[in-house]
Amino acid sequence: MRTFNWLRSSAATTVLGTALLGIFGGGEAAAQGKQLTLCWAAWDPANALVELGKDFTKQSGIEMKYEFVPWTSYADRFLNELNSHGKLCDLIIGDSQWIGGAAENKWYVKLNDFFDKEKISMDDFVPATVVGYSQWPKNSPNYWALPAMADAVGWTYRKDWFSRPEIQSAFKAKYGRDLAPPKTYDELKQIAEFFQGREIDGKKVYGAYIFTERGSEGITMGVTNVLYNYGFGYDNPKRPYQMQGVVNSPEAAKGLEFYKELYKCCTAPGMTNAYMQEGLDAFKSGQVAMQMNWFAFFPGLYKDPNVGGDRIGFFVNPAGPNGHFTQLGGQGISVVATSDRKDDALAYIKWFAQPAVQQKWWQLGGYSALKAVVDAPDFPKSAAFAPQFLESMGIVKDFWAEPSYAQLLLDMQKRVHDYVVADKGTAQQALDLLVKDWTKVFKEQGKQVASQ
Amino acid sequence: MTTILQPDDAIIPGVSEPAKSRATRRVRGLSDRTIAWLFVAPTIALLLVINIFPLAWMIRLSFTSLNLSMSYLPLRFVGLDNFTDILTDEDVWFRLQTTAQFVIWSVALQVVVGFGLALLINRQFRGHSFWTTIILLPMMLSPAVVGNFWTLLLQPQIGPFNYLISLFTGVPPSSFSMTGQVSLAPWTIVLVDTWMWAPYVMLICLAGLRSIPDYIYEAAEVDRASAWRQFWSITLPMTVPFLMLAVLFRAIENFKMFDMVNLLTSGGPGSTTELVSITLKRAAFEKWRTGYSSALAIILFVTVFGAANVYVKALNKVKQR
Numbered sequence: 001m002r003t004f005n006w007l008r009s010s011a012a013t014t015v016l017g018t019a020l021l022g023i024f025g026g027g028e029a030a031a032q033g034k035q036l037t038l039c040w041a042a043w044d045p046a047n048a049l050v051e052l053g054k055d056f057t058k059q060s061g062i063e064m065k066y067e068f069v070p071w072t073s074y075a076d077r078f079l080n081e082l083n084s085h086g087k088l089c090d091l092i093i094g095d096s097q098w099i100g101g102a103a104e105n106k107w108y109v110k111l112n113d114f115f116d117k118e119k120i121s122m123d124d125f126v127p128a129t130v131v132g133y134s135q136w137p138k139n140s141p142n143y144w145a146l147p148a149m150a151d152a153v154g155w156t157y158r159k160d161w162f163s164r165p166e167i168q169s170a171f172k173a174k175y176g177r178d179l180a181p182p183k184t185y186d187e188l189k190q191i192a193e194f195f196q197g198r199e200i201d202g203k204k205v206y207g208a209y210i211f212t213e214r215g216s217e218g219i220t221m222g223v224t225n226v227l228y229n230y231g232f233g234y235d236n237p238k239r240p241y242q243m244q245g246v247v248n249s250p251e252a253a254k255g256l257e258f259y260k261e262l263y264k265c266c267t268a269p270g271m272t273n274a275y276m277q278e279g280l281d282a283f284k285s286g287q288v289a290m291q292m293n294w295f296a297f298f299p300g301l302y303k304d305p306n307v308g309g310d311r312i313g314f315f316v317n318p319a320g321p322n323g324h325f326t327q328l329g330g331q332g333i334s335v336v337a338t339s340d341r342k343d344d345a346l347a348y349i350k351w352f353a354q355p356a357v358q359q360k361w362w363q364l365g366g367y368s369a370l371k372a373v374v375d376a377p378d379f380p381k382s383a384a385f386a387p388q389f390l391e392s393m394g395i396v397k398d399f400w401a402e403p404s405y406a407q408l409l410l411d412m413q414k415r416v417h418d419y420v421v422a423d424k425g426t427a428q429q430a431l432d433l434l435v436k437d438w439t440k441v442f443k444e445q446g447k448q449v450a451s452q
Numbered sequence: 453m454t455t456i457l458q459p460d461d462a463i464i465p466g467v468s469e470p471a472k473s474r475a476t477r478r479v480r481g482l483s484d485r486t487i488a489w490l491f492v493a494p495t496i497a498l499l500l501v502i503n504i505f506p507l508a509w510m511i512r513l514s515f516t517s518l519n520l521s522m523s524y525l526p527l528r529f530v531g532l533d534n535f536t537d538i539l540t541d542e543d544v545w546f547r548l549q550t551t552a553q554f555v556i557w558s559v560a561l562q563v564v565v566g567f568g569l570a571l572l573i574n575r576q577f578r579g580h581s582f583w584t585t586i587i588l589l590p591m592m593l594s595p596a597v598v599g600n601f602w603t604l605l606l607q608p609q610i611g612p613f614n615y616l617i618s619l620f621t622g623v624p625p626s627s628f629s630m631t632g633q634v635s636l637a638p639w640t641i642v643l644v645d646t647w648m649w650a651p652y653v654m655l656i657c658l659a660g661l662r663s664i665p666d667y668i669y670e671a672a673e674v675d676r677a678s679a680w681r682q683f684w685s686i687t688l689p690m691t692v693p694f695l696m697l698a699v700l701f702r703a704i705e706n707f708k709m710f711d712m713v714n715l716l717t718s719g720g721p722g723s724t725t726e727l728v729s730i731t732l733k734r735a736a737f738e739k740w741r742t743g744y745s746s747a748l749a750i751i752l753f754v755t756v757f758g759a760a761n762v763y764v765k766a767l768n769k770v771k772q773r
Contacts, residue, residue, distance in 0.1 A: 076738065079740075083523070105521075105523055214717075214718040214719060214720035215719070269609060270607055270629045272633075272720065273717065273718055404521060407740075407741070417721065419722075421720060422720065422724055424722050444517070
């Protein structure tokens with residue numbers, strides 16, 4: 001009898017459970033048509049996007065769900081998702097370097113027809129962002145994303161320290177010029193050396209913060225800011241994939257040596273594996289005079305009660321002996337090809353491309369790439385870092401965006417970190433090995449690689 | 453009368469009623485063998501799906517050029533190219549050397565520290581349980597937690613570890629970086645791994661120590677054997693099989709060590725602490741070189757499996773003595 005009772009109660013529980021699942025599961029299924037999942041990195045601009053997205057929900061009735069992943073696992077997580085044809089994301093704000101792989105592997109929906117239909121013109125966006133975030137192949141009218149978050153590497157400095165009379169006079173006495181935000185990397189190094197180990201307000205401070213992270217993309221995104229300006233290129237513009245003498249030119253080797261000197265002379269102890277967050281921490285805690293970081297973080301830094309406002313200044317990545325460029329960051333927004341809600345996702349992109357929405361995006365802390373926003377006469381005055389952002393977006397260069405970018409990136413991470421942080425070999429050897437690595441990758445990809 | 457029931461026996465004369473009914477049920481139902489298979493089948497199916505099939509699939513992939521970041525390229529059969537690439541790659545050999553050094557030093561230290569702790573904990577003293585729990589805490593933590601908090605402890609400017617060293621040596625705390633210097637980083641991962649896993653070795657050794665019968669020590673005391681002599685002639689020989697077991701477990705674990713080292717150093721500075729598991733992870737899930745990484749995984753599997761087998765044979769010989 002007891003067994004019978006147990007069976008009866010179990011059956012009842014099962015029936016009840018199934019019914020409840022039906023009710024709630026069915027309800028969720030019904031709501032699913034009106035819900036979009038947007039995938040991106042977990043950082044300050046993502047919070048601004050959540051705020052902005054409320055307007056979209058209000059207008060369209062479509063609920064927005066977000067999957068934000070920390071930068072350190074952002075590429076791993078979402079490339080895995082795209083590779084496995086997962087359905088987690090309907091919309092994805094993918095890194096600029098992913099565009100080649102995403103287009104070739106058909107992970108993203110091609111947006112040309114949609115842009116034509118909705119009269120969204122890529123001419124309305126900052127050219128560097130269109131090439132960097134949307135086009136594949138590069139410089140061809142094939143669009144896979146809408147420029148969503150313009151970004152580049154810039155610098156912050158302690159304006160309050162720079163303006164102190166005693167510091168200014170000490171600097172002038174030592175270097176014979178006024179202490180001001182550097183225009184060249186030589187000037188930057190002098191300033192960094194000047195501040196290194198100096199005591200300010202009873203606290204030992206350090207010269208500069210630069211990227212040195214090993215695991216994902218950090219040191220590459222840092223070192224390229226110097227390399228470009230010393231003469232480094234990815235390949236011969238006239239002979240694609242011909243890297244010999246371009247990647248490992250003597251000028252590029254000098255640039256790499258310079259980055260190492262800067263790392264050795266003027267960074268805080270222990271910064272051997274540091275990227276965006278460590279830079280923010282170092283700057284916010286009053287540890288460094290100058291910080292390399294992405295513009296995306298500057299609105300947050302400007303608002304910081306301890307180092308923001310009048311205490312912080314911004315400058316464009318300094319020039320080198322052979323050019324003036326900066327590393328492109330930022331992302332475009334794409335519709336994931338495996339999404340079941342492509343129409344709703346396209347509706348989001350249509351809404352996001354509107355000038356009024358882009359204007360609000362900038363006001364909330366995102367970086368619009370729409371010309372109507374950034375070319376507006378009052379834009380340079382709209383934020384303390386806006387002029388530097390504008391100038392930077394005019395001089396950006398990006399890493400390879402080939403489908404094999406991840407291999408190319410990890411090879412560079414290894415070679416540069418080995419030389420800069422681990423003191424292995426010479427700069428020339430590091431770049432020679434890099435050419436060897438990259439040649440192998442491109443050959444595996446079936447590309448013709450000319451040696452000279 | 454005793455009758456051996458056969459599953460296929462239809463009529464069994466002279467058998468008692470209950471036995472007859474059991475036999476009838478078996479005949480009408482399932483045989484013992486079938487029932488046994490039914491019980492084992494889900495486990496075998498699970499093993500096939502989770503272990504055997506992926507292994508077979510991986511072996512197949514290791515002979516191909518598959519790169520998941522370029523899955524639009526046609527899949528080519530490349531024969532032994534991936535294996536040749538790996539075995540002729542200087543970098544892979546460096547990573548194997550780094551891994552071997554890490555395994556040897558960390559396991560050696562863990563055995564010494566673990567055995568020492570076991571000897572101490574084996575004695576009865578006040579607060580014995582409390583100290584046992586405290587010592588066991590590190591091994592109960594997640595390697596991710598350990599990696600993260602040691603990163604903070606070892607931070608040259610704010611981490612207490614450098615201050616502690618500074619206290620004893622007079623070296624300024626921020627003048628050295630345990631995870632950032634080529635000369636220190638390999639020792640740092642050994643140190644942290646030892647901190648975490650020496651308690652595990654201690655537990656195994658403690659089991660060995662507790663298994664030694666008291667009468668052996670009593671006999672030794674009657675013979676006036678010194679404590680040192682008792683240790684060398686009784687304690688150590690009788691715990692050797694346990695120590696060897698601990699070495700086996702820890703060596704296998706450390707050979708595939710990934711999480712803690714990845715969090716502490718990311719394989720840096722440069723590639724100084726890049727263990728072969730980190731190389732494998734990068735090849736498989738960052739570079740997406742599926743064919744190549746499958747071949748590397750097979751090489752590592754065969755290495756560990758082979759070494760473990762040789763070791764187990766040695767362990768059995770020790771046990772037989």
